[in-house]
Amino acid sequence: MALAYCKPGSELYHQQELKDKIVRGLDFFRRANPSSGNWWYNDIGAPTGYMVPLLLIKNHIGHEDRMRLSSYLVDKTDNAAHKGKNRTWVSAVLLHKGCIEDNYDLVWKGFSSIASTIRIEDKDDEGIKRDNSIHQHRPQLYSGGYGMSFMSDLAEYITLADHTSFMDLFTGEKMEIISDVMLKGTQLFGYRDSYDFGTIGRGISGSNSLHNMSMHTLDLMKKIDWKHAADYEAWQRHIRGEAFPAPGNKFFWKSNIMTHHGLRYYMSAKVISVRSNGTEMLNGQNLKGYYLPLGATNIMTTGQEYKDIFAVWDWTRVPGTTAVANQSTAELRWYLFGSNRFAGGVSNGRNGIIAYEHVYQGVQAQKAYFFLGDAMVCLGAGITAARTQEVRTSVNQCLADGDVTYGVMGRVDKLTDELSDTSIDWVYHNNVGYVFPEGGNITCRRTMQTGTWRDIAVTGSEEQISKDVFSVWLSHGTTPQNDTYCYIVMPDKPLSFFTTDGFDSQMKIVANTEKMQAVVNEDRGQYAVVFYEPGNIKFPDGLCLSADKKSLIYVEKKGTGYEFAVADPLYQEQSVRITINKTLAGECVDVQGENSILEVVFPVGDYAGSTVLKSVEEVL
Numbered sequence: 001m002a003l004a005y006c007k008p009g010s011e012l013y014h015q016q017e018l019k020d021k022i023v024r025g026l027d028f029f030r031r032a033n034p035s036s037g038n039w040w041y042n043d044i045g046a047p048t049g050y051m052v053p054l055l056l057i058k059n060h061i062g063h064e065d066r067m068r069l070s071s072y073l074v075d076k077t078d079n080a081a082h083k084g085k086n087r088t089w090v091s092a093v094l095l096h097k098g099c100i101e102d103n104y105d106l107v108w109k110g111f112s113s114i115a116s117t118i119r120i121e122d123k124d125d126e127g128i129k130r131d132n133s134i135h136q137h138r139p140q141l142y143s144g145g146y147g148m149s150f151m152s153d154l155a156e157y158i159t160l161a162d163h164t165s166f167m168d169l170f171t172g173e174k175m176e177i178i179s180d181v182m183l184k185g186t187q188l189f190g191y192r193d194s195y196d197f198g199t200i201g202r203g204i205s206g207s208n209s210l211h212n213m214s215m216h217t218l219d220l221m222k223k224i225d226w227k228h229a230a231d232y233e234a235w236q237r238h239i240r241g242e243a244f245p246a247p248g249n250k251f252f253w254k255s256n257i258m259t260h261h262g263l264r265y266y267m268s269a270k271v272i273s274v275r276s277n278g279t280e281m282l283n284g285q286n287l288k289g290y291y292l293p294l295g296a297t298n299i300m301t302t303g304q305e306y307k308d309i310f311a312v313w314d315w316t317r318v319p320g321t322t323a324v325a326n327q328s329t330a331e332l333r334w335y336l337f338g339s340n341r342f343a344g345g346v347s348n349g350r351n352g353i354i355a356y357e358h359v360y361q362g363v364q365a366q367k368a369y370f371f372l373g374d375a376m377v378c379l380g381a382g383i384t385a386a387r388t389q390e391v392r393t394s395v396n397q398c399l400a401d402g403d404v405t406y407g408v409m410g411r412v413d414k415l416t417d418e419l420s421d422t423s424i425d426w427v428y429h430n431n432v433g434y435v436f437p438e439g440g441n442i443t444c445r446r447t448m449q450t451g452t453w454r455d456i457a458v459t460g461s462e463e464q465i466s467k468d469v470f471s472v473w474l475s476h477g478t479t480p481q482n483d484t485y486c487y488i489v490m491p492d493k494p495l496s497f498f499t500t501d502g503f504d505s506q507m508k509i510v511a512n513t514e515k516m517q518a519v520v521n522e523d524r525g526q527y528a529v530v531f532y533e534p535g536n537i538k539f540p541d542g543l544c545l546s547a548d549k550k551s552l553i554y555v556e557k558k559g560t561g562y563e564f565a566v567a568d569p570l571y572q573e574q575s576v577r578i579t580i581n582k583t584l585a586g587e588c589v590d591v592q593g594e595n596s597i598l599e600v601v602f603p604v605g606d607y608a609g610s611t612v613l614k615s616v617e618e619v620l
Contacts, residue, residue, distance in 0.1 A: 005018050005057060027068070030069060043079075047073050051092075077090055077113040086136075124138060133185050137201070141201075143185060144195045145203040155220040155224065183232075194305075197296075202280055202285040205289075205460065207308050244266070248260075251346065251354060251567075267491065271343050284459060288331060289332045301430065301491050309398065312467045320369075323391070323394070340357045343356035353530060357532065376489040381484045395474065397469060400429070404427065419443070420444075433489075437486055441475040448466045448469070506521060510540065514532065516535050525558075534546075536579075546578070547577070561586075567612065575602055583618065584617065584618055584619065
């Protein structure tokens with residue numbers, strides 16, 4: 001109504017009767033002052049709907065009417081509990097109130113409140129984290145959903161403040177934080193026009209939820225963060241379908257997730273710990289999301305793999321997870337708080353490892369994900385459960401697109417509906433190969449799956465929908481005892497890469513036990529180990545490594561030396577001593593006979609859990 005009244009050319013433009021009814025409607029709402037049991041509607045939802053029509057007609061009503069109606073808008077920025085997106089929301093209400101009342105001080109306070117969100121929040125506070133991820137609702141990853149909306153708000157309001165006195169609040173230091181969050185955080189969770197489902201929280205229970213950053217926001221960022229305009233332009237081109245502009249690997253140590261970008265693919269793995277809230281069920285949303293933070297993986301080459309699939313998902317087969325095949329175990333009651341201490345990752349910016357100890361729903365396991373080159377090696381060990389229901393590890397469950405081809409003992413065939421076989425060597429679907437170097441009880445399926453959005457959100461539609469879904473998983477039986485699994489995901493590869501066995505010699509599984517998991521790519525000089533306990537490992541080429549603490553170690557041969565990437569998965573150790581059977585020279589290296597001991601001091605405080613990089617030279 002307010003838009004119709006204010007828009008030139010409208011039949012109702014400046015019509016007195018319409019204006020009177022708008023005022024009467026606003027006044028009625030102000031006096032009624034309806035309330036909700038959910039604070040958000042009281043502090044944010046209702047005021048946000050109310051403030052816009054009042055601002056639109058402010059110059060067409062008297063001062064007394066304007067101030068009376070504006071009294072409904074209450075300043076909530078003094079509530080310290082409002083952080084991140086919630087703070088930009090309440091700040092926007094105050095900004096509108098200040099503009100409606102022509103009150104400069106209120107507008108300044110609103111912009112100041114927005115600017116206060118642009119800082120690194122340590123400990124468990126919500127907002128921007130040291131690793132450029134974003135938390136909302138306790139220490140919970142929300143770089144999508146709340147976090148993406150938060151960054152969009154900052155772009156909008158800084159644009160409004162630009163070339164005014166309010167811009168003084170957005171200092172160079174704050175603008176640098178925004179640049180880092182956008183380009184070293186938010187961008188890394190996206191692929192083409194899609195986004196990682198592990199970053200959007202309970203937003204997963206709604207349709208069209210996996211969208212990348214809006215082009216409009218990126219256009220604004222090109223202007224207010226003009227030094228990085230070319231980076232935002234490259235981001236936009238990628239969303240439109242071009243190659244990813246900054247391939248590489250990153251572990252977000254504050255959020256327990258690792259991302260791995262190639263030019264034409266995206267993979268990630270998300271884990272949980274006592275330091276994080278894995279996911280949430282609030283307001284009747286995300287009713288079946290229990291397994292979402294328990295080793296879930298994203299695998300994308302087109303960006304459409306998981307588009308609106310969640311209404312028909314089997315939620316006990318979230319990609320990458322090991323779960324009991326009973327739908328009741330996927331039910332989420334509130335927040336999922338982590339109970340395991342061992343969970344961490346290590347990355348040198350190109351390759352990395354993420355691993356954790358799984359102790360959920362009566363199932364125990366050690367699960368690790370090795371991102372090496374263009375492959376993700378997924379290992380599980382110590383899989384034990386007393387339950388009588390089947391335990392399965394899901395390799396993937398995504399929308400079907402094109403043929404499904406598989407190899408069994410040298411024979412290549414196309415899948416028609418379902419295949420279960422312990423001799424499956426590999427499966428290929430939609431430009432991604434899934435390799436099973438140690439076999440297993442493997443099921444591959446392509447079928448129509450049916451469900452409703454009401455199944456996962458109380459406000460969702462009850463309309464039955466069906467989608468063609470591709471799935472592959474491994475079964476561990478009904479009462480597994482110290483079982484294992486191993487599979488390798490290789491995206492952006494042609495079918496011929498697998499039919500000619502070109503993949504066969506690239507990766508070798510060196511260890512997969514409850515005490516240690518290790519992978520090597522000898523051709524590239526890449527050695528990766530997860531020490532769940534202090535121990536030692538010998539690789540096929542004779543290289544030996546040992547560690548005196550629980551740790552994650554990635555070693556890469558570099559010319560005449562080695563680069564070590566090391567991390568503490570407990571976030572509490574002071575240091576680790578690594579022994580290697582080479583004579584090395586470098587900082588913190590102690591040579592003892594034919595061995596060298598590398599002393600690595602771990603970061604503390606807000607950097608606890610992050611990677612330490614050390615380069616050493618081999619003395620020949």
